[in-house]
Structures are given as structure tokens and as C-alpha cells.
Amino acid sequence: xxxxxxxxxxxxxxxxxxxxxxxxxxxxxxxxxxxxxxxxxxxxxxxxxxxxxxxxxxxxxxxxxxxxxxxxxxxxxxxxxxxxxxxxxxxxxxxxxxxxxxxxxxxxxxxxxxxxxxxxxxxxxxxxxxxxxxxxxxxxxxxxxxxxxxxxxxxxxxx
Amino acid sequence: xxxxxxxxxxxxxxxxxxxxxxxxxxxxxxxxxxxxxxxxxxxxxxxxxxxxxxxxxxxxxxxxxxxxxxxxxxxxxxxxxxxxxxxxxxxxxxxxxxxxxxxxxxxxxxxxxxxxxxxxxxxxxxxxxxxxxxxxxxxxxxxxxxxxxxxxxxxxxxxxxxxxxxxxxxxxxxxxxxxxxxxxxxxxxxxxxxxxxxxxxxxxxxxxxxxxxxxxxxxxxxxxxxxxxxxxxxxxxxxxxxxxxxxxxxxxxxxxxxxxxxxxxxxxxxxxxxxxxxxxxxxxxxxxxxxxxxxxxxxxxxxxxxxxxx
Numbered sequence: 445x446x447x448x449x450x451x452x453x454x455x456x457x458x459x460x461x462x463x464x465x466x467x468x469x470x471x472x473x474x475x476x477x478x479x480x481x482x483x484x485x486x487x488x489x490x491x492x493x494x495x496x497x498x499x500x501x502x503x504x505x506x507x508x509x510x511x512x513x514x515x516x517x518x519x520x521x522x523x524x525x526x527x528x529x530x531x532x533x534x535x536x537x538x539x540x541x542x543x544x545x546x547x548x549x550x551x552x553x554x555x556x557x558x559x560x561x562x563x564x565x566x567x568x569x570x571x572x573x574x575x576x577x578x579x580x581x582x583x584x585x586x587x588x589x590x591x592x593x594x595x596x597x598x599x600x601x602x603x
Numbered sequence: 604x605x606x607x608x609x610x611x612x613x614x615x616x617x618x619x620x621x622x623x624x625x626x627x628x629x630x631x632x633x634x635x636x637x638x639x640x641x642x643x644x645x646x647x648x649x650x651x652x653x654x655x656x657x658x659x660x661x662x663x664x665x666x667x668x669x670x671x672x673x674x675x676x677x678x679x680x681x682x683x684x685x686x687x688x689x690x691x692x693x694x695x696x697x698x699x700x701x702x703x704x705x706x707x708x709x710x711x712x713x714x715x716x717x718x719x720x721x722x723x724x725x726x727x728x729x730x731x732x733x734x735x736x737x738x739x740x741x742x743x744x745x746x747x748x749x750x751x752x753x754x755x756x757x758x759x760x761x762x763x764x765x766x767x768x769x770x771x772x773x774x775x776x777x778x779x780x781x782x783x784x785x786x787x788x789x790x791x792x793x794x795x796x797x798x799x800x801x802x803x804x805x806x807x808x809x810x811x812x813x814x815x816x817x818x819x820x821x822x823x824x825x826x827x828x829x830x831x832x833x834x835x836x837x838x839x840x841x842x843x844x845x846x847x848x849x850x851x852x853x854x855x856x857x858x859x860x861x862x863x864x865x866x867x868x869x870x871x872x873x874x875x876x877x878x879x880x881x882x883x884x885x886x887x888x889x890x891x892x893x894x895x896x897x898x899x900x901x902x903x904x905x906x907x908x909x910x911x912x913x
Contacts (some may be wrong), residue, residue: 457738464912556738568852569897572910589905
């Protein structure tokens, strides 16, 4: 059993793995221990990048299509992007992608986590799991190695 | 002033040269050569390319404004000078001189921005995709990139030209075809997976000429772009094997080929997606590459239980 105080966040996009860095603080939302790299840049609170991504999910248009539809046809028509560049900017914003001119936002540790969360839910991707089990990720719908021999001694087989 | 603060502002004639000087020497050189073939970390790529994207956006905005001003001053000045000459020849001459001076002041700035203009598509694509790939590479994992920011419409990239033909009111149409492989890259992931991709633009530039009812000849050029994104993902045999089926949704791939040489050999997934764009300037959404790598991961399954970290 691991006794080291390690960061609980998972790294990766197509596969998820343990961060591997020693934890330095606790997230005030999920109470998990996290490292400096996985701390969202907030002034007054200590929140991990994954909780931050979860929080921001409902704030950008496109993140929750149901909410967008309910916003009303008139409002939607007024905000509708017309030019291809505007449509592209809207699509980028919907996936949580920052403006390309904003280097800080592009380089921010939060961006891939925000994008990851949106992409998994909007585009139906289930990452392969190569990390330590954590119930925090139960809503991710990840995939893992399924060993067929696991149920050898289940007791429900032929007697 | 920092380039980031300027990026959100309205462009200024004097400011554009200062913006250029504020860039690092490597960035200035890249704006001149418009090509790069190098290997560095994802963070370094973003740090190199994001300021260039911001500069180019500012320069493009200024150049289109300068073009408008030059045209307006030229036409307005010409009309005004003709009227003034009829009233007072000296005033007419003064207006003509003023117009010429104004054009001479604006022209060098216009040429400066035109000379350093780059195709922003590779910049936007990489700044979008590099931070995502960084998550699957280790901290010191590097991305190898070959970027061409010269744009597709150039003689070197021409692949063919049609014979003149007519259609409807256009009595002479010539199609010119270009092929522009603007971004090729590769990365090694922590799980041993190797990813390679190449994005190629196929542009059809249609130059068509017609004669209007008054007998005036009019020519216009239309560009249409199709981008082929080819991705090869090689999975290590230590962790992955080919899956029986595809586990994800339909990712609208034009081609998806899985090569599996058996249980002890690498699984190679080749995918292609074709993206049609209404104009040659439309940038490629980084999601396409993410989608294709995701589609490759949906075609394999792990062969063992293992914990990866870092």
C-alpha cells in the first residue's frame, strides 16, 4: 500500500494515469490532495484543475445544449455567429478552447482539463484507465483492462 | 507594452513595427522564413507560436484598414483634385501633392505587413492542440513539428491547371490546383503510443471571366479548400492489442485501417478525415486531430493491467 502523499489528479487525455507528483495542498471542493501543477489559478480559494473544469462546464455556451436551447429562439438568433471565423470562434469557445492570442490561457494547466471534460461528454469518448482507482472519476465513463479470469472463484459456477 | 495587451486593442500604424520589434529574434525570423522544422516541448511550441498568431492578427487588421484608406484617399483625392483644378489650378496641385504624400506614408506600412504576413492556420491549430497532447506526453516529452505558413497559393505548390472552359455566363474559366502540406507532426505518449499526423490542404482556385450586358469584362477568383488530415497511431504491443470492434461513436472518418501483425506485434491504426472549408482562409479546428487519435484508441484494447504515472 502506498503511504506517500501523492497528487490525486489524473493526467492524460486519451488515457488517464496518476500524476506522480507529491501533493502539496488540498482542494477545497473535493478535499483530495493535489500538487501545485494541478491547482487552478484562483486568488481566494484552493481548487484543483478538475473541480475547476467541472465548475466551468455549465458556464460556457455549448457546454450544456439543453440550457442553450431553452435560452429562447430570439436570443439565440441574435447571438448566432455568421462568418466562418465567428462560427469557428464559437465552436472553440464551446469546447473551452481559449482565444489563440491569449498565451496565458492557452498555456494554463486548466485548459486541457476543461477541454477534456467537455470533449468526453460532448463527443462520447471514454479514455483508457492506467491509474489508481478513484471514485471521483466515476462519472467519466472510462474503460479499463478487464481480466476474464477475475471471476474464477466466484462460487456461482458449476459444482 | 506587452503583446498580449496589444492583441485585444485596435491596431495602430506606428505600433505594428514596435510589435514586430517586441517579438523574440527567433519569432521575427520565423515571420520572414514562414517555415519551421524542429522538435521541442509542447509548452515551448505554444510560447513560440502564440505571440506570432497575435501579431499576425493585429497586422492583418491593420493591413486591411490601410488598404481601405489608401483606396479611399486615392479615389477621393483624384476626384477632389480634378474639381479643384477646375476652380483653382494651384489648389488642385496642392491636393494632388497631399494625396501623393499620404499614399507614400501609408504604402511602406502596408508593404511591411504584407511582407511578414503568414498563414495563421498552422499557428492556431498548434496552439490549440499542443496543450492537449502535452497531457499525454511526459513533462519533457517533445513534439516534432514541420510547419509551413506560406499559404497554399504559390507556384511551388501548384499541382495542375485546367484547360480554359466555359459555363453559363462565364466564357473563360481556368481552375488551378494547389497542394499544401502545412503541418506534419509527431509525438510519443507516456503509454508508449506513437502519433504522427499530416494536414494537407487541397485548394482549387477558379478564375472566371464574363462580359456584362454593357460589354465590360469582369474577372473574379474563387478559392475552395479541402483539408485531408492523415493520422497514424502506433500502439505498443506491451500494452495494447487490436479490439474486435470499434468502441466509440461514428467519428466520420474517411478511412480507418487497423494493421495487426499478431499478439506480439504493434497495432497500427491509420485514419483519414476530409474537411471541406468554404474559403481558403478558414482555420482547421484542433478537434479534428483529437477526434482521430480518439478514434484510434477506440480500436484497441489493453492486454494487461498496469499503472502509469508522471
